[in-house]
Amino acid sequence: MTKRASSRRPAAATLAGVLDLIEPGILDVVVAPRGTEVPVSGVALYDLGDEPADGTALAGAILLAVGVDPHGPGAVEAVRAARRAGASALVLRRGAAGPDPAGPVDPAVPAAAAAGGIAVLTRRPGRGWTDVLGLLRNACAQSSPSELAAVDSLRPGDLSGLANTLADLVGGAITIEDPQSRVLAYSRMDHEPDPMRRATILNQEVPRWRVAELRESGFFRTLWATDDVVRLPADDRYAERLAIAVRDGGEVLGSIWAAADGHPLAPDAVAALRTAARAARPHLVHHETRGREEARRREEAVHTLLTGGAGAERAARTLGVHPDRPYAVIVVEAYERHPTRAAADAPTPAEQRVLDVLALQAAALRPGCVTARAGRRLFVLTPAGEAPADPARDLVATARSVPGTVVFAGVGPLAHRPAELPGAREEAEIVVRVLRERAAAAGVSVSVSASALSVDVVSEAALVRLLDRVEPLWPMAGPVHAMVEHDRLHGSEYSASVGAYLAAFGDTPAAARGLSVHPNTLRYRLRRARELFGVDLDDPTGRLLADIGLRLAHRAHE
Structure with a gap:
């Protein structure tokens, strides 16, 4: 039924009206000293460490106490701070499960709320703060007067x-x-x-x-x-x-x-x-x-499709991925400085900015391209064929417009059906790891953005997979481990000397030039590495084990 226009100004939004517009079971009322018909002006995230000088900005608001332990002393202080800010209600994370909604918060919270006239609600598990913020904002907007x-x-x-x-x-x-x-x-x-x-x-x-x-x-x-x-x-x-x-x-x-x-x-x-x-x-x-919810569902569908398993077919339908069409998977990592932090770490503002730019650029690759985020990574799924032969190259070129950041982009082999997408994603991730390791080996001062196809790094990618399998089996004691530990404790250069010698294929003068030392100095270090730790570079097996050991040691200290 179409709602008839009314000349009478509608009543202001109330807590009861807002809660009526939210799906039951998401928020529970712990205590409401003034009832739930109190006026509500909006919803906000409240940082208790940055309290305003007066309460005008937050008067009547529903405040979300993100990061506050509902059982800790901070919960009571949050209630008091909300009262000083003039808020109408405070939402806390719900603690341990229990039949009584008041049970999962500190027992002193209801008393503090009653004294301050603040309604206290709890957010049930299963819905994050971002979802609750969106639901409350939407409900506040729908229950507020339109003035027209x-x-x-x-x-x-x-x-x-x-x-x-x-x-x-x-x-x-x-x-x-x-x-x-x-x-x-x-x-x-x-x-x-x-x-x-x-x-x-x-x-x-x-x-x-x-x-x-x-x-x-x-x-x-x-x-x-x-x-x-x-x-x-x-x-x-x-x-x-x-x-x-x-x-x-x-x-x-x-x-x-x-x-x-x-x-x-x-x-x-x-x-x-x-x-x-x-x-x-x-x-x-x-x-x-609605747009955020739709974007969230599409991101979840991309992650489901790229990891495989249950729900992959439905995710493909959601994204419009055709089962008989080839697709390329691109993985991008962004770093503000030298790439030493984990890919899953939360991105800095500069890294977030470059990921935003790249997501927009990826959408322009061709129709049907979709993206998803995870930490400092951007996953791009794009139809193949008319797309560029190296679609990651365009993304890296775009990333150079954001100063102070380094971007690595890898493209996996073409996936000719949806079931092949997880494998293509894994290959693209390995390409990115190869590019990151190249940059780390080159040094901080020469780290630059780079891209590559999986066919460009076949040998290095095979080595990465080999080291992944060997690492859990590698003993934490032995000649190489002893040498690396000695260097760490005493500041010696035996590991670097052995590594340079192996990289130069036994060419002592070339390895010495790379280390900026005299060839005799390098020969002395190699001799002492054998005497002190048993690292024998004259033996083929010893050279192989030394190379693997040094690579794994470098991984452990990244």
Whole structure:
């Protein structure tokens, strides 16, 4: 049934109204001293170590106490801090399972909440903080007043309907954009649009040169820094425009742009656009939440498809992967400095930035390309055939535009059916390991981004697999181990000398030049390595074991 527009202003959002819009079982009310009809202004992540000087910014908010132990003393302090901030409710992680919702928190929490008039809720296991944040934000937006009766009748997230409604309100042509200047919706065109509006709508984004022009002029800096309307005067090219950011708390969800549509904007267009921004907030929150959920499902499908096992067929259908079409798997690792940290480590801001850039670039490889993240890794699944012969090379070239980062990209063998994708992913990961080890061997000062196909590193990849299998069986005692440990404790150079000799195939003068020592110095070190530790380089078996041992020792200290 279509909801009839009402001229009466709806009541403000309440905690009860928000909880009614969330699936039962996700949040439990531990205590609500003032009941659940308390007004709610929004939801926020609250860092207890950075408490605001006054409570105005968080007044009425639902605060998520991320990282707070529900059984520790920090839980009680979180309740007190929420009260000082003027919040309506605090959400804690639910502790050990139990039939009583109040049991899994510190017993002092309900008493502190009652004294402060703060509702305390617990998040049940199985839903992460990111999911809960999105659910609460969406529920808050849906239960908040829209300020426009016409907007009340729109389906949540109906951005096209919203654009047309706002066009009638403002008296101009409306475009709704995301923070990256991509078009989310636009109003109907009653008159011929100016060239900029036409290009923006046709390309579904503001032309890149225009974005750069507005950024350099400081327009975007002003737009994102204010809650008010920003005016872009008319010039000899384009009509006047008004723009306003749409926010949810401190986060910018997008912007609304109004342009003259065959006649000048009305005198009250600025005031109307302010109202439009407030009315648009719940719709953009719904759009963003739905988009994040869809992106999360697609990422999970990519991971499922690349690891194989149960659910792989369904994941292929979700992603539109054709069973009779070949696909290439690319694995990318990004590092801000020398590549010594684990691939699963959380990326730094610079590494996150380059991964964002590469994910966008990967999507441009060809239609049907999908990506997924894991730590500092980006996985790219792209249809083969019309794609570049070395698709990773383009990604590395793009990565060089982000200064201070090093990127390694490996391409596995083509997978001709979905069941072959996990093997292609493993091969691509080994290619990346080979590139990373090359960089580590070359030294910090010469680490540069690189890419390779699996066919380019066959020998080195085989060695990586061999060492993977030998490593668990390798004894933690023996000649090489004793030599490496001696170097570590005494600062000697026996391991480096043996390694240089082996790398030079027994050419002592060449190995000495690589170490910047006299050949006689190297001969002395090799003789002492045999006398002290039993490392005999005259014996073929001894040379093989020394080479394997040094490679494994290098792995252990990376």
